[in-house]
Amino acid sequence: MLDFNTKKEILRRLKARRLKNKLLWLPCVTAELFVKLWYAFLCRADMALSDKNGKFLGIKKPSEKKGRRRQDDIVYVKKPFWGRLMSAVLAASFVMMFVPELGIGFEVAAAMGPIELEYNGQKENFWRDSTPGSNLVVHDNDYRAAYGYQGVKIGEPQKSYGNVRLSWELESQPYTDIFGTQYELTSFVSGYNIIINDQSGKNLYNQSINNTNTSVKDFEVKLGDYTNDLNIKINPIFRVPAWVYLENVDDPDNPGQTTSTLTPSGGTTFAPVTSLSGGTKDLGKMDAHFDAASMNTALTDASGMSTEEFYPDSANDVNIVWDQPQMILDGVTVQGEYPDGYIVYLYDYTANKMVAKKQEIAASAQSSPQMSRSVRTLFGNDLSYGHHYRIFVEAYKNVWGGTPTSYNVTNTGLISSSLYAVSQGDDNIYKLYQSYPDNNINLCHDLYIAPYIEFDKIDYTKSSITVSWKKDSASTYTGVEIYRSTVDIQVNDLVNVLVTNAGKPNEYGIEKITEILNDKTLSYTDTKINKDTRYYYYIVPFITKTKNDTNRIRGTAARDGGVLEFNLTTVRITYTTDNGEVKLQWTPSKTANNSYGNADGYKLEIFQKKRYNPDTKKLENVPADSKPVFSDDTFGPNDLSYDHLGLFNNEVYTYVVTPYVNVNPQTGPPKPFYGPSTSVDVTVGGLLETPENVTAECTADGEVTIKWDKVANATGYTIRYIDEYNGEIVKTGELDSKTNTKVHKGLLLNHVMTYYVTAYKNVTVQYESQTTYGGESVPAQVRVGSSLARPQNLKATTTDGTVNITWSDVSSAEGYLLQYKYIKKDGTRVEFVNDIAQIKDNVFDLTDVKYVHSGLHNGDRYTYRVLAYKEVSGETVYSPWSDEAWVIVGIALDAPKDFTGTTKDGQVDLKWSASKGAEGYELYFRKNGGSWEHVDVSKPGFQHIGLGNGDRYEYYVTAYKTVNGERVYSGESNHLTFKIGDDLDSPKDFNAVTTDGQVSLTWTAVKGAQGYILYAYSGGRSHQFDLSKPSYLHTGLGNGDSWTYYVVAYKTVNGLRVYSNPTKSITVTIGVSLNSVIDLTATAGNRQIDLSWTKVNGAEGYVVYLYNSKTMEFEAITVISGTKYSHTGLKNGQKYTYMVAPYKTINGERYYGEYSMSVSATPSTGQDTDIDNTLTVRGTTPYGISHSEYIDASANHAAFDEPVDVYFTTNRESTEAVKDVLKHYADGLKSFVIYPFDISIYSEGTKIEVDPNDGYTVTITMPIPDRLIAYRDYITVVHIGDGLEDTEEISAGDAEDWIRTADTTLEVLPCAVVDIDNVWCIQFVCSSFSPYALVIYKDHISDVSSGGGILDGDFAGSFNSGVLLFTALPDIMPHNKKLKVVQGGSKRYRIKSIEKR
Secondary structure (H helix, E strand, C coil): CCCCCHHHHHHHHHHHHHHHHHHHHHHHHHHHHHHHHHHHHHHHHHHEEEEECCCCCCCCCCCCCCCCCCCCCCCCCCCCHHHHHHHHHHHHHHHHHCCCCCHHHHHHHEEEEEEEEECCCEEEEEEEECCCCEEEEEEEEHHHHCCCCCEEEEEEEECCCCCEEEEEEEEEEEEECCCCEEEEEEEEEEEEEEEEEEEEEEEEEEEEEEEECCEEEEEECCCCCCCCEEEEEEEEEEEEEEEEEEEEEEEECCCCCEEEEEECCCCCCCCCCCCCCCCCCEEEEEEECCCCHHHEEEEECCCEEEEEEEECCCCCCCEEEEEEECEEEEEEEECCCCEEEEEEEEEEEECCCEEEEEEEECCCCCCCEEEEEHHHHHHHCCCCCCCEEEEEEEEECCCCCCCCCCCCCCCCCEECCCHHHHHCCHHHHHHHHHCCCCCCCCCCCCEEEECCCCEEEEEEEECEEEEEECCCCCCCCCCEEEEEECCCCCCCCHHHHHHHHHHHHCCCCEEEEEEECCCCCCCEECCCCCCCCEEEEEEEEEEEEECCCCCCEECCCEEEEEEEECCCCCEEEEEEEECEEEEEEECCCCCCCCCCCCEEEEEEEEEEEEEEEECCCCCEECCCCCCCCEEEEEECCCCEEEECCCCCCCEEEEEEEEEEEEECCCCCCCEEEEECCCEEEEEECCCCCCCCCEEEEEECCCCCECCCCCCCCCCCEEEEEEEEEEEEEEEEEEEECCCEEECCCCCCCCCEEEEEEEEEEEECCCEEEEEEEEEEECCCCEECCCCCCCCCCCEEEEEECCCEEEEECCCCCCEEEEEEEEEECCEECCCCCCCCCHCCCCCCEECCCCEEEECCCCCCEEEEEEEEEEEEEEEECCCCCCCEEEEECCCCCCCCCCCCCEEEEEEEEEEEECCCCCCCCEEEEEEECCEEEEEEECCCCCECCCCCCCCEEEEEEEEEEEEECEEEECCCCEEEEECCCCCCCCCCCCCEEECEEEEEECCCCCCCCCCEEEEEEEEEEEEEECCCCEEECCCCCCCCCCCEEEEEEEEEEECCCEECCCCCCEEECCCCCCCCCCCEEEEECCEEEECCCCCCCEEEECCCCCEEEEEEEEEEEEEECCCCCEEEECCCCCCEEEEEEEEECCCCCCECCCCCCEEEECCCCCCHHHEEEEEHCCCCCCCCCCCHHHHHHECCCCCCCCCEEEEEEECCHHHHHHHHHHHCCCCCHHHHHEEEEEEEEEEECCCCCCCCCCCCCCCEEEEEHHHHHHHHHHHEEEEEECCCCCCCCCHHHHHHHCEEEEEEEEEECEEEEEEEEEEEEEEEEEECCCEEEEEEEECHHHHHHHHCCHHHHCCCCCCEEECCCCCCCCCCCCCCCCCCEEECCEEEEEEECCCCC
16 A cells, blocks of 8 residues: 555655755755656556455455554465566556646545445445545545546637636536435535646646636636647546544453544545546647738828838828738637737837837727828827837737726736737837747838927137037937028028038028037037128038938928127226326227127327427417327237327327227138227326315404315415405405415405315426416305304203293303294294394394293294304304204194994984093084084083984094183094985996887896986986886987986985985987997918907997007007908017997997907917917816816917916915905805906926016906806906005006905906807906906896805805805996996906097
8 A cells, every 4th residue: 555644744844845945946846746756656556456346456455353453464466477567567558648647636636545444344445535634535436436527518718829718617427325325426526627738748737726616717827928739638626525534443342452433424524536537628729919910010101101200390290000910819810800909119219218108999990901190199299309219019909808998918818919028018029029020020110200409509709600509408310410501591491402502503602511420519610701791500400320321311400690790899098197198098898799809909099189389388289180199000909008108298189099800801811800999188297186175164253264185296276265245356366375274364254255276286397397287176155254153952842831942052152042933823924034134023132042932822833043143343243043943832632532433313422532631522513514513522422413314414523621721622533424324325237228219227226225216318308217126118219319317216214215326327329229249359360360250230330449559549440341351461470459349320420339358369470489379277177167178378479488387276265365355345245156266377397486478468268167157147257466565556547447455456357258169158368366256246136136046056155175155246346447348149248448439
C-alpha cells in the first residue's frame, strides 16, 4: 500500500524550505514536481495492476489476528514470470496515457488509497482520504461512480486574443449505494478541475475552481500570447458520502485490547473525488484580433490627396482616414464582425514619447465603411510647432459584450488590432505598429507640423540692423530663412512669394540674405544697408523630413520693418568765464532711443560778435556774416570741453557745437552724419553775481543801515539811492563800500529812501586795466525815523458783556493806540480807520498793555488791533499795527440738540435735550409755509395740539438766558416738518399710451387711497374724472390733438378730502403712438456696417442715428422707408453705435416713435486683430437656469490687454450685498422678487481681478431664470457698486443716474429681453463687476402682489441651494431720472432717452 501521508509531509517541508530561502526556490519546486510524478505513477500502477477485489498483482494480505493490526506484511501470489511482466507493461502503458494530466488531477485522484475493510461480516473495498489526520473512507462503489463520470458537455467557447470564456453543463447520472439508496451524482459536485493543453500535449493551464453549479457560465481563462490549436478538459470534483474508519480503539468485548470500527456517516460527512475525464473539447486558436493592415490608414488633405504636412496657422486641415478592418479568428477572416470603436494615437517622434490618444466610436459597416477624423479636431491642443509626429489607429471590440465604447485594457474580452500589446501600454503599441509583425509594414503615418515663430524686435547700431524672433519652448525647427525687401509685401501667399522671387528681379526688391540652420540662434545682424532706406525683414522657419532633405516645410513668415535713422539729440552747453577766458563744456549727444549709442564726435565753431579795441578802449561790433574765428571737427566722442583763452573782458562770442556719427555705407569710407547744432552767446569776463537779500533798516534817528549778501570775487560795491518825500525825488547819488554793509547817515525823518546794490571788481586783462560790474540788485526801501517794533501777542477773551484785551510790551514805546471795530447782532457795523491822523472814535489811547472793554452786548462781534508810538524830534513815530484779534461777546449758549417729534391726528409731540446755562426756550412754528409764531417754554419738550389733519407744520427751537437785562439766544436747532395725520403718496408709474382716437392711462395703486382725480387739458378744454381704480380709457378724441394729463390720490379724514401731491404731467398727441424698433442688429463688414430690424406697425419710415463721441449725442444720418441700411466708408477697427426711431405723418406733421436699444459694431477686415473677441465664461451653473449654455460675455478686442475669464456665479455674498441695499426701498424686501448673482473678471487662468480699459464695456447675455420667464417684461437689471469716494463730485446729470445707499451705490442698467433659439434671455452692458440682480416690482404684476404665481415654490423668500430669492424693490428710479420704459410688442426695453433727435 502507498503511504500518502509521507508524500504530503515531504511536500510540506519542501514548500517551507523554499519560502524561507529564496535561493532554494528552483531546486525545491523541481523536487516537488518529482514527488508528485512519482506518487501519481505509483497510484495509476496500483489501479491498473489490481484485480477486481482491489488486490495488487493478486497479492493477498495475510489475515489479521483478532486484536492485532498488520499494515506492512504482504503475501505474494505465485504467478508465471511472463504474466507478471505483461501486467507491468500494461500498467506502464496505462500510466503513459495520463502523462498530460500529471499534477493536480493525479494528486486529487491519489488523495485516497484503496483498502479492504470488513462491514457486517463482509469484506468491502474502500478508498482512504489521505488528508492528514482524516479518518474518512469512501466506499468503492461511490468512488468509482464519481471517478469515472464523463458527463460534462462543454459549450462553444468565446475567444479573444490569448483568453477564452467557457461554459459547460453536466449530464444527469443517478447511482445506487450499497444500502440501496439512489442518488443523483451531479448533486455532489463541489468544483471543477480545468486543464488546457496545446496540440503537442504541452500543458498550458491546470486550475481547480470551487463551484457547486451543475451549469457553469462565463468562466474566463487567461493564457496570454498563445495562438496554437488548443484542447480543453473539464473534470468535476465530487464530494461523495464518507464513512468513518477508526483504528486502535478500545474493544468493548475484550477489555484491554484494541480493535477497528467502520461506521457510515449517513450523508453528513463528505470526501473529495475528481473524475478522470468529465469532458473535452478542441478550442482551436485563441488569436482573435483585427487585421491592422486591412485598415489602410492614411493622412489626406482637403482634396483627398495623401499628405504628411500640416499647417496649423492656415484654414486647411489634415484628415486621418481608415477602412473598417477585418476580424481574424482561428487564422481566418470572420465576416460581419466590426469594431466597437477606435483609438487614434499621436506619437511625438521628435520628443520620443506618446503625446495623446483620442477615443472615437465606429460607424456601422453599412453606413460608413470608411472612417475619417480631423487631425485639428482630435489633436489641435496637443501639437507643437515643428515636431514630427506619427499617427496610427487601433480598432477594438469587447467580445464578452457590454458597453460598446468601453476601452478597458484589463478586460480579457477586449480584442484589438494591436494584439496583446493593448494591455502592455501605449509605448508598446507604438513599437508594434512601427513594424507590424505579420505584414512587415509600417502602420504609423508621419505628420510634420509646420514650424512657427514670432517677430520679437529690431535693434540698431550705427551701421547695422539686428532682427530678433522668438519661439515657444515646446516648438522646434530645422532652421530659418531670412529675406529682406524694400517694399512692405501684403499678399496672402507671402512665403511662396518670398521663395520664388528671391534672387530674381522683382517688384518688391526681395533678396534672401542668409539662412540659419539651428533653432537656438534667435537673431541676425544685417550690415549691408544704406542709411535712410527702410528695409522689411521676413523670418521663415522650416523643417526637413531628413537631415539632408532639400524639400523644406516652411511655416508662416515673421515680419517687421526698420530704417537706419540717426536722430541725434542736441547737446547742452555750459560755460564759465573769467578774466580773458571762456571755458566750455557740453553734454554727450545720443542717437534716438540711444539705439546707436553716443555720437562719434563733435564739431566746434566760434564766431565773434563784439571785440575790444585796445587803441580806442572801446568795444566794436563784428559783421554778422564774418567767418568763424575757430573751427574744428576732430573732437572725439569723449572730448566734451574746450578752453578759449587770451581774450578781452566784455567781448562777446558765439559758440556752436554740432554732434555727428560716422556711417558705413555699402561702398566707400565712413562718412560723418551731422545732428542738430547748439549755440550759446558768452560775454567774456569774470562775471560777478548780483547781490541778493538786500535790506534797508532805520537803526537810529536819521540813519539807515543797508545790508546784502557777499558776492564772490567782488572788489567792492556801488550803492545807488533815491531820496523821496511826499512822492517827489529830493536827491539821487551813489555810495561805495568795500564790505557788504553800509550805514547812510544824516537823513531827514519821514523821507523814503530806495537803495540798489551792484558788485564790481578791478582786473588787468591783456595788460589793460578794466573794471567789471555785476548786475544791479532789486531795490530795498525804508522810511527814515526811529523805528518801533510791532506789538506782539494780542489776545482778546470774553465774559458776559465784557472783553479783556492784552499784548506784549514794546521796547522804548511811550504809549499805545488800541483800535476796535464791531458787527452787532442787529447788523450795525463799524470798520477800522487806517489813517492815524483820522482816527477819532473807536480807539483807546493807553500807556498800559491791557484793557477791559465793558458794557457790551452778548453776541456782538468785536475785532481789535494795537500800535506803539513815541515822540522823536517833535514828531510822533508809530510802529506797524499788530495782528488782529476778534471775539464774540459773552459765553455762548449751545443750540438745543436731539430735536425730534412725532405726529398723529390733530397734534405733534416734540422733545429735545437741555442746553447748559439756558433759562428757557422759544419754540418757533409756522403753518403751511406762513409766518413764524413762537411760544415760550421753560423745559425741554412741548405738545402742540388742536391741529388740523393734512396741514403742514414746520418747527425749530432756541435756548436763551438773560445778560444785562437782555435775553441772549443760542443758535437754532434743526428744523422739523410734519404733515398732520396720515399722508398719501403721490401715484407712481403714471403712463399714457395713445392709439387712434383714445388714450389709455394707468398708474400704480396708492396705499390707503379711496379714489383718484384725473385732470385732462386740451386747447382751453379741461376735464376732471373722479375714479375708484388706477386706470382710465379716455375715448372720443381727435387724432392729432394734444392732451395733457396728471392725477392725484385722495382719502377722506374728518369729513374732508385729503389729497396727495400730483403726478408729473404727461402730454400726448392722439393717434401718433408708435412702438419702438425691436431686434435692431448690426453686422460688421470690411469698412461698413449693415443694420436691420423688424418692421414697426403703422410706421412710414425710420430715422437712423449715429452716436458722436465728441458731442456725446446721437445724430441723424439718414431717413429710409425700409428695414435695412448699410453704412459704408467706415474706418476698420473703430466702434460705431446706432439707434433707430420710427415715424409717421399726421395732418402734415411728422411724429416719431421711441428710440430702439442702441447697438454697436466694429468694421474689420476679418483679421483677428480688429474684430470683437468673445470672452471665456466660467463659474458654477447658476441656480434655477435651465439653459446655462447661453450665458455669454463679449467685448471689443481692445477692451482688455490680455485674455480674461468671466466668472458668473450665485453665492451668499452677492445675495447679502443685494439685500443690504434694497431693503431701504419702498416697503422693504417684501416689495420685490430678486434673483441675485455675481459677475467677476479675472486674468486668464488666475484670480487676479481686471477691469475693461477706459471707455470699453462688456455685454452680458444670460437666460432668464425659469421661474421668472412669465414675468420677463417686468424685469429690471440692477448693479450694486462700491459707492463714490468722499472726494468725488457728482454732477447734476450723474445725480440722476445714481442712488446712494450707505457705502454702496445702486445702478439701474439698460437692458433688453431677447429670444435666442427659443430661449428667453436678457442682455445688458456693464463696465464694473460685483453683485448684480434681476428685480421685479411686485406691484406691477397682480399674481405676484396677490401672493400667487412666482411666489409659489423655490422663489418664496428663503435660501434655496445657496441662493436667496427674496421679495424686494420699489420704483427705485426717481421721477426725474433720465430713464424711460418703452413698450414694444411683447418685449420691454429700458433705455436712456436722448434729448435731441
